[in-house]
Amino acid sequence: MSSVAPAVEPAAPGRASGLSATFEHVRYVLGENRVTAFAFGLLIIILFAAIFGPYIVPYDPLASDTAAALKPPSAAHWFGTDQLGRDIFSRVIVATRLDTFIAVASVALVFLMGGLAGIAAGYFGGWTDRIVGRIADTIMAFPLFVLAMGIVAALGNTVQNIIIATAIVNFPLYARVARAEANVRRNAGFVQAARLSGNGEARILLVHILPNIMPIMIVQMSLTMGYAILNAAGLSFIGLGVRPPTAEWGIMVAEGATFMVSGEWWIALFPGLALMIAVFCFNLLGDGLRDIVDPQRRT
Amino acid sequence: IWSAAKADARSETLLIVSESGPNNLDIHGVGTNVPGYEVSWNCYDRLISHEMKSGPGGVPYYDRDKFKPELAEDMNVGDMSVTFKLKKNAKFHDGAPVTAKDVKWSLDRAVSVGGFPTFQMGAGSLTKTEQFVVVDDNTVRIDFAKKDRLTIPDLAVIVPCVVNSELVKKNATEKDPWGLEYTKQQTAGSGAYKVVKWTAGTEVVMERNDAWVGGPLPKVKRVVWRMVPQAGNRRALLERGDADISYDLPNKDFVELKDNVKLNIVSVPYSNGVQYIGMNVKIAPFDNVKVREAVACAIPYQKIMDAVLFGLAKPMFGAAADKATEVAWPQPTKYFTDIARAKALLAEAGYPNGFETTLSFDLGFAGVNEPLCVLVQESLAQIGIKTTINKIPGANWRTELNKKVLPLYTNVFSGWLDYPEYFFIWCYDGKNSIFNTMSYQSKAMDEFIAGAVDAAAVGNTAKYDADVKGFVDLAFKDIPRIPLYQPYVNVAMQKNVSGYQYWFHRRLDYRALVKA
Amino acid sequence: MLTMIGKRLMFAIPSLIGVVIVTFLLTRALPGDPAAYFAGPAASKEAIEQIRKKLGFDKPLIEQFFRYTNDLAHGDFGTSLTTGQPVATEIRNRLPASAELTLLGLIVSITIAIPLGVLAATRPGSWIDHLCRVTTTAGVSLPVFFTGLVLVYVFYFRLGWSPAPLGRLDVFYSAPAHVSGLYLIDALIARDFETFRSALSQLILPAATLAIFSLAPIARMTRASMLAVLASDFVRTARASGLSPSTVIVTYAFRNAMLPVITTLSMVFSFLLGANVLVEKVFAWPGIGSYAVEALISSDFAPVQGFVLTMAVMYVLLNLFIDILYGVIDPRVRLEG
């Protein structure tokens, strides 16, 4: 019976059923806002490179060819070659996967830590709130980048530790946003109603509050994704990045920086551009998502 | 827009840029770093120094065997002692005369403070304060503990510098009897320059000591030494003519700057220095000599020379198969890149499918080490050895080496005293010094080394030559470390700067520099 | 007001304690061995052990911690291994350099971002709005070190417009007499305009680098909060009362919109202090950021601890300042305090 129900209703404005309405809305926002549509396009390219990158690149990103070292961009090497004659185009493309992985993984991790802690703090208040708040305050009091450096330096510079460090550094941000959102909802009518319906506290938190906070959190995630990439790049720049010869944008920029003055601009420029485009894309997308999620809050 | 006075100041000031600066102005201090040596060398005097000769490419190069007086007026070598008469008009920066008491106090200090200075003194068999005797106000005698041909040269290195003992004692405390805290922050010597301002990590400003008697009055009045961490910026500064000298630039920059008509580039090989790949012979599978040989055959030597060093180094590989071993160090091995042979050797050693290990390097020298390791990694992968590259921050590098747990790594060693046996004592002797990072132990090796040392002391040339050839051959046969190349010291200067001299410590000697 | 300050400071104490503990543990977890470092290149194992003992690193962690906090309580931050100087002195010497740079960066950023945000908010959806969004986002998307390097390359190396990236002053100028430690201000006090110009020209590129990075959050927040305020009832009332657009925007909308922006500023400042670390490295800036990086890379405990603690205290003070500012603007907060 329920399956026929939506068909009965004529598609009056604003009354389209859930999914298609969302889709409509997304399409509207993308249509209205060219910039977001553009970011969306970029995201697709980035995801494509991350997934298929290793299979489509013309050269092995790790293979050196000292005879062809430091060649400027050409038909054979679109982005030129680096000191060891590795193809920069291939390296930039292949690095997409690692960099997006670092971004996604650290964001997922901080969402699990900060997001949940923040929601619990906002919802339960009291001691939970105080403890989570104190932790967030303490982390905030650190110069964040230096904290990330410290963590990576202490734990060792592996991808895993870079992810952990980035997640920890973002903890306060997530905890605060989640806390604020949960706090305004803790006494909302629908939460009271859920209590009346016999939902336990944990269930209210996870089933009723969390999904309502998700949109805001997704925006937050998109924005911090960019920050995660920048953070990893910064760590690489001071020598705490992933291990060579792994292709990673930050490392490539840092290595290329030495060559900039001597005229081999392409070594730093292309990874730098890739880095910038990715961060740019995530940032714009975050803005766009905010539009979709909550047009009032657009910034 | 320069005012006239500023332009004047500019012509009399030398602006040096480098990556890092001193952490201590006194070489006797605890943990003084390499840039600190430069301050010590220019601001303190020693009793004697070396003469110059013409080195590779016509660059003035210190003469290992010839000494010239610095604070001493003359040197009188006896059978078991050496006597120095001090220059009468020598004065410290504060005007106090340099006396025999100061010299003894300084040498006592060097052998007493522990750590590196004491150790370096020991390399010349200078270990006890009793060896330093004040004969009169102007005369010092140094007694030999035993016959050692390194004793006199060791008096010309940086460590046995002469310190203003009265001034430092005034500032010493009970806890710090040698006044190390005081000399850490200011120079108290009689050298050609004195530090007038030091901001750690930022700049050192030195001014000429016009009353210097250690040699001809230097031409440069003022030296400003700035730390510029970014190599690109250092190059930019040079190319734009803002900096006068930079000496730690990537090799590539030096190669390219050679073509720059406005600049003057000097490249000189490190004396007694080698960059090598080390393998810990106590850790499987590197305990197997065949594995070590296989690795030696798999190193992409020429690629490293080209892509990493841009030709600015002396190859230490690929000597002709029939070439006789020389009585010299360093000298090339007979290894060259031969993947097929490497594979065969590895199979013979029982690792036909290779193995996994880590390849470590010092992040402080990442510019060279990183591409080098990436090339080595790639090449080793071809014979089945999978390596993970492990970057170790400079400060921890020594700690890690000390633990002797790194299976495979690259490093440079170079000895101040340019004698083969000096190098081998450090790096190959069974006494297992910290520079014997491979934990290599061999009775035969120890005998060759001891033999050479003794032969040198008594001047037995034939025995000496045989022993040197013996230990070099053995080192190449057992191959615990694979020499790659002899690095170059590269210095880039503006065309109007001249007078560069190469010293064993490889730091700048301002005293000879001239800015036109 | 005073009670509010007291309250704020009291609330900050637990975080500061947290910071001290975390940094202590973090630095101890660093891989280096300061004893080996101190012992020098050719030291034996025994010599290293001896130095370890002398430095107190052989003691259990708890004891080391108490020693450290005890020293801290006496104002002793320890001594840096790499530079050999007492950390407190170094921080005191270097802090003004970082502060001058960060503040100038922030000021530049604010003077650009806030008008931009206001403009974008008054014309939402217009080209200026999109331009504001895209340019500021682009700014925050660039890794700061990359921006810095490119700026140096273009403006110093290629064009020669900017002086050599050699720190705070040209080699041939001497620092003005120390009053505030900020060269710009000190030079003005000393009426030494040549030095002022030199210091300013050295500051331009690094400050611009920081400003580019911090435009986005400020502009965005300004825009968002302006939009919200412009849509609020009291702005409508003001309009309906016929107040002139400038009065409406400045007196009514802008002052209210500033409240969340000020909160953002504290975030941005803390962010900039982090970014500073990289910028200082690029521009050979003798600030505390580059100092901390070097120390961290070489596992030099004392400077890292000193740096983090200084930063944490600054952060607390900054927040206090912002709270006070908030109170000045918003009477509701004042009353609560």
Add this chain to the structure above:
Amino acid sequence: MTAQPLLDVHDLTIEFTTRRGIVKAVQHVNISVAKGETLGIVGESGSGKSVTSYAVMRILDRAGRIAEGSVMFSGIDVKAASENEMRDLRGREISMIFQNPRAALNPIRKVGDQIEDVLRQHVQSAASDRGEKAIEALEQVKIARPRERYHAYPFELSGGMCQRVVIALALACNPQLLIADEPTTGLDVTTQKAVMDLIVELTKRRHMSTILITHDLGLAAAYCDRVVVMEKGRVVETAKSADIFARPEHPYTRKLMRATPRIGVSLRDLLPEEEVALSSASPRLRGEADARSAAGEGDSPQTALAETAPHPDPLPAGGERKQKPLLLVEKLVKEYPRQGAGALLSKLFSRKPPVEAEVFRAVDGISFTVGHGESVGLVGESGCGKSTTSMMVMRLLDQSSGRIAFDGEEIGAILPQAFARLPQRKSIQMVFQDPTDSLNPRFTAARAIADPIMQLGNIRGRDALRARCEELAGLVGLPVNLLDRFPHQLSGGQKARVGIARAIALHPKLVILDEPTAALDVSVQAIVLNLLQDLKASMGMSYLFVSHDLNVVRLLCDRVIVMRAGRIVEHGSSERVLGDPQDGYTKELLTAIPHPPLPV
């Protein structure tokens, strides 16, 4: 009124460009206001009242524009005037008072300064005596101690005082036309009356014209000379207010008028004529009959109920079990810590338990009962503790002291967290004040209704659940095809039904209704109230009905409890309390209600 009117709106059409295309918010509207006249604009939410007034002042949103027609104000063409001319007009000639006075004032600017801003803009006084003028303006609106208030910030004033400041602001420059857009919503009934009287007095004295926008027909009729009725962007009727109740011409006006709760009518009378007929046959209401037939369901709700209801014996109101009440509340107290920094600081510094003075009693020892099948009204002005009381009874909030017995069992001692899992939870349910806020935005209507059943009910399986949801939807008259919608896709009345369906899903014995119609339009309110009435009759539930609208309570409740500042001031049967109030406060409440003229 033969002379040229002060304001003449002719054939006005206003369009908004929105995400869903162009919306015509107002179409072909004609309104005129004569000098000295008070005109009421009445209509339900969204009917275009505000937009019309914004157009008059030309302060429409960026997205809106006057598409057609003209607005003439004393000879000036508002549509064509320059922005400068308009600015002179606004505030000096025409001014406006908005709903929610607190939000209408700049929160961080002293009220005196805000008044001065207007004076300065319109050069109404020299700089020197501007302050005096502002104080004078405050005096005019009868604010006590105007000199002090001059320096006050809006947050330091009560809602009523804020509204007075807004009025002072609007009248500061002696405009000719005052537009008051729902000036009293959000205020207490007693304050409401004071404010309205003030506006009328001031405008009359100054011979000003007034437009009063409201959705309360009673209010309009009581204060206006003429009333304009708007529906869906169009004016459907214009009449003298004396006539409009007597001879409503347009069906919409009639509907509105009927739906307004007033003395001497029954709940049924509130419904539109055509639906009274329908509802007498079954409790189902308009929209639901056709929806159900579309869904292919034919059973009458009573039968459906009889099959599943655990309590199939509906009791008549005030039945024989009255002696043993369903709910017994005794000496219930709720204390909150007093807020503010003082309390916070003292908490930080002292370890002593908080002393008596530091707490605030929101509910101060009240006792009452609710019998089986009885409905009890709880009335009182905002902040008197009505919601707090209901929350405690619901076990959503812990009381400070006192006891609560439900159906003979003590439930007062059970902590709110523990109560969720007890069987009694099923028996006490609640319908919330704000239907939007009480629905999870991410749950469909069906999911929302099913939630209590899934947690506490014994129906398992998707299909069974679905069937039960549809059944409940049928009961509350919610078309089945709306069950798959999300809250934002439902209208206010529909959302209210979802909330009610959810509350009755478990056959509760007691339902607490916390101002269930406060957010709804009168006509929707009428329908919902009837629905509640019918459900109660068919399911034998008891109600505790919280409201501040005495007229509504009179219609729905058997007994009334009047609260003030946490205490009960009067209680008794509805007729008695509302017909013959004993307490002074109750009397005051009653007189404050604007009474529309009775229909003939």
